[in-house]
Amino acid sequence: MTKQEREKAYIHWLYQAAGMGNRAFLRDLEQAGTARSVYEMAARGVLADKLHERYRKKAERLHNAVKDYDVIGRYEEMTARGISMVTLGEAGYPKRLAAIHDAPYVLYYAGSLPEDGRRSVAVIGARNCTEYGRVMAETFGTILARAGILVISGMARGIDGIGQNAALRAGGYSMGVLGCGVDLCYPQENRGLYERLLTQGGVCSEYPPGTAPRAMLFPPRNRIISGLCDAVLVLEAKERSGTLITVDMALEQGREVYAVPGRATDALSAGCNKLIRQGAGLVTTPEELLEDLQAQLTGTPGQTFFAGQLSLPIEDTCMETTQIQGKGMELLGLLDFQPRSMETLQEAYRNAYGRAIGIPQLCHTLVQLCADGYAGQIGGSYYLKKRN
Amino acid sequence: MFSAIISGTVCGIGSHLVQVEVDLSKGLPCFQMVGLLSSEVREARERVRVALKNSGITLPPMCINVNLSPADLRKEGTVFDLPVAVGILTCLGRIPKESIAGTIFLGELGLNGEVKPVRGILPIVTRAKESGMHRCILPRDNAPEGAVVDGIEVIGVVSIAETIAYLQALAEGDEGLIEPAQTDVRSLWERRPEQAPDFADISGQETVKRAIEVAAAGFHHLLMIGPPGSGKTMLAKRIPSILPPLSLQESLEVSTIYSVSGLLHTAREILITERPFLNPHHTITGQALAGGGRVPVPGIVSLSHRGILFLDELPEFKRETLDILRQPLEDKVVQIARSSGVYVFPADFMLVGAMNPCPCGYYPDMARCHCTPYEVKRYLGRISGPILDRIDICVEAAPLRFQDLEKEHVGESSARIRERVLRARQRQAQRFMDLPLRFNADMGAADVERFCGLGRGERTYMERMFRVMHLSARGYHRILKVARTIADLAGEDVIREEHLAEAICYRQMNIREAG
Numbered sequence: 001m002t003k004q005e006r007e008k009a010y011i012h013w014l015y016q017a018a019g020m021g022n023r024a025f026l027r028d029l030e031q032a033g034t035a036r037s038v039y040e041m042a043a044r045g046v047l048a049d050k051l052h053e054r055y056r057k058k059a060e061r062l063h064n065a066v067k068d069y070d071v072i073g074r075y076e077e078m079t080a081r082g083i084s085m086v087t088l089g090e091a092g093y094p095k096r097l098a099a100i101h102d103a104p105y106v107l108y109y110a111g112s113l114p115e116d117g118r119r120s121v122a123v124i125g126a127r128n129c130t131e132y133g134r135v136m137a138e139t140f141g142t143i144l145a146r147a148g149i150l151v152i153s154g155m156a157r158g159i160d161g162i163g164q165n166a167a168l169r170a171g172g173y174s175m176g177v178l179g180c181g182v183d184l185c186y187p188q189e190n191r192g193l194y195e196r197l198l199t200q201g202g203v204c205s206e207y208p209p210g211t212a213p214r215a216m217l218f219p220p221r222n223r224i225i226s227g228l229c230d231a232v233l234v235l236e237a238k239e240r241s242g243t244l245i246t247v248d249m250a251l252e253q254g255r256e257v258y259a260v261p262g263r264a265t266d267a268l269s270a271g272c273n274k275l276i277r278q279g280a281g282l283v284t285t286p287e288e289l290l291e292d293l294q295a296q297l298t299g300t301p302g303q304t305f306f307a308g309q310l311s312l313p314i315e316d317t318c319m320e321t322t323q324i325q326g327k328g329m330e331l332l333g334l335l336d337f338q339p340r341s342m343e344t345l346q347e348a349y350r351n352a353y354g355r356a357i358g359i360p361q362l363c364h365t366l367v368q369l370c371a372d373g374y375a376g377q378i379g380g381s382y383y384l385k386k387r388n
Numbered sequence: 389m390f391s392a393i394i395s396g397t398v399c400g401i402g403s404h405l406v407q408v409e410v411d412l413s414k415g416l417p418c419f420q421m422v423g424l425l426s427s428e429v430r431e432a433r434e435r436v437r438v439a440l441k442n443s444g445i446t447l448p449p450m451c452i453n454v455n456l457s458p459a460d461l462r463k464e465g466t467v468f469d470l471p472v473a474v475g476i477l478t479c480l481g482r483i484p485k486e487s488i489a490g491t492i493f494l495g496e497l498g499l500n501g502e503v504k505p506v507r508g509i510l511p512i513v514t515r516a517k518e519s520g521m522h523r524c525i526l527p528r529d530n531a532p533e534g535a536v537v538d539g540i541e542v543i544g545v546v547s548i549a550e551t552i553a554y555l556q557a558l559a560e561g562d563e564g565l566i567e568p569a570q571t572d573v574r575s576l577w578e579r580r581p582e583q584a585p586d587f588a589d590i591s592g593q594e595t596v597k598r599a600i601e602v603a604a605a606g607f608h609h610l611l612m613i614g615p616p617g618s619g620k621t622m623l624a625k626r627i628p629s630i631l632p633p634l635s636l637q638e639s640l641e642v643s644t645i646y647s648v649s650g651l652l653h654t655a656r657e658i659l660i661t662e663r664p665f666l667n668p669h670h671t672i673t674g675q676a677l678a679g680g681g682r683v684p685v686p687g688i689v690s691l692s693h694r695g696i697l698f699l700d701e702l703p704e705f706k707r708e709t710l711d712i713l714r715q716p717l718e719d720k721v722v723q724i725a726r727s728s729g730v731y732v733f734p735a736d737f738m739l740v741g742a743m744n745p746c747p748c749g750y751y752p753d754m755a756r757c758h759c760t761p762y763e764v765k766r767y768l769g770r771i772s773g774p775i776l777d778r779i780d781i782c783v784e785a786a787p788l789r790f791q792d793l794e795k796e797h798v799g800e801s802s803a804r805i806r807e808r809v810l811r812a813r814q815r816q817a818q819r820f821m822d823l824p825l826r827f828n829a830d831m832g833a834a835d836v837e838r839f840c841g842l843g844r845g846e847r848t849y850m851e852r853m854f855r856v857m858h859l860s861a862r863g864y865h866r867i868l869k870v871a872r873t874i875a876d877l878a879g880e881d882v883i884r885e886e887h888l889a890e891a892i893c894y895r896q897m898n899i900r901e902a903g
Contacts, residue, residue, distance in 0.1 A: 339752045360878075
């Protein structure tokens, strides 16, 4: 074990023992020298005397944390589980993140960290997204990944998870920044995504492994999401949304912010529309975003340097496509990303085509569209468009 | 001096005849009643003594013994007052013995000698007729109810004095003192009130109306999901109006249940002619729902026999309470075991549930719904699986829009929908002629195999749907049953693709795969 590794083991001990929300404390500790020297002082029981009065209690905790703790053994155990850590200033530490104010001193990760040389975009948005948001997240996730862009997000429900899943399906890299230890999967329903990230991308967190998710841990992790990327893309957000915390962080860190617009009346697009009004970049297709990213890099807009074919259809693995025609085509035109009830569709049909459609016939056509993957059934009697 | 009078007692919804034996003998004056009596029966002593006194008859200072036989059957209720009084009067010679032959007596006495109405008349009189009795003397208020039973003379009396006068006249050959009560069941049938709420009152909600029609046609249990104020309760209240009218047989069954519950008399009805619609509040206890008590009486599920049991705000019901429905939904009866025996009450009802789609009520309108997918899921999860398993049709009511209220054309009338339902039911009756099944909803897995055969094209269609729609085996069977009903409504013998598609629309939606 190198000296550096040894020191990391002590840092890991310190992080675990000191608990969360102690950045100021840790900074002061750094001034005390190496983590190892802190450990030794704690072991000798003299730490409290060396520290400022206000840290008396914490020093007490460190004193106790020395007992029955095998520093090197625990560190090796962690690395054996596939969890690594990088510290600020180390060679492997992501450069973009290192540049931000308040960069985490330690970053735990499993899988791999995003390469510094490649462009990365944070795809973020509401947990409780609409079908419109889902389709957009899938489209952006897929195309960005195909263009070789790294997709960073928070592995949350809704937009985050959908975008990351799409990126991985398209063969790209994605990083999930967690608000808990990297050995925990939160939320549970993203288990599949988590497993896939471990092999095809990575998950990282500033909290030591084993840290359970708590509400207070999530806002700070948003600065890591924006810190790891070149641009932040917001797909759907309510006017007061956690997503906007990430946007604030991104602006502080000097990242570009993009938003996908929505209808003026949609609560879940209100946040995006407001961002655009405040000056965020408006993008409706991934290609527009790619163009902007490239312009930033080369200074000349219009040229593409991304390899591969971007505009291939986005395949949905579980659906088989068949040619739709007749009533199906007519109804597809009436469907929207917003769920519409059967009565509304009936009426829209009458208005559009001048003849009535009975419930049985409507059911038949809609079920067909659902089976073909063009439409989806929500609740009991609501239907929406699933593809653009 | 000994006399024996026939009376009866209710047991569950059945009844037993009871022989009231009265003996007057010399000895210390006393009045004893034996025969496994509950306290209200034993109290008959005081009522009879005072009622006789106030009718001008003083009991002689003799030892009076009354036995209610069979002595091992527990006697409940107040029907024994009149028979005990008549027994004593017969012993005393005030009533000629020959006039009480073949007659059953029922009735409660007031202290002034009046005869008051009692519950359970219908089953007891039916039993009396089956046992070969030819006359029934009962409270006049109950007489129309008793007269529903054909082939037995029903005499309604108001007081002890009148009873004595009637029986004395009878012995002298004068039968005309009190006219036997007559109830013309046919005319009762024709006089049925037609002001029941009608589907024509509701504009819009075509999807839910169609689903209700299908549910009514195949007796499928139904779950309506919708935001507050979308008219779920209004719709449910109109379901009885499209169900086939009660047949006489069914009406007697229902009336019997109401009779033993003492509800027939209070409702001032002679027979229940409308399908029951019960709408218990969600704080209802399990006992009130299933029936119970030391001496079990029918619960809400039995009172909705042959009708609708409407449970509004389904997830608000206690889980244990809902789970009680499992047995009646499966067996169509409720069994209540007591040390005195097992009571079986019929409970063949159509379950109609209504609920909000999520705690806030606005899902899937994401602009207004504040619930997380997890909350939505948990809200639906409050209803236990076994109950959901019995619900074949699930439909969502959209919130009403102004256009719906403004619409000029009124909805289709209940009568027209009922015609279609009736036709579909006739097809089912024919199909299940030699089987214990009555409706498509009753079909088990084997019956589905037998009656819901698919053609090759339809089979391929369902194969694909099974895969892409992630159906379960149970869900698949439910869809076939509902499709059978939809085909019956369309008057077709084979199940076609469009029938299957519509049934698929009515399947229970698992909350969509989020994120």
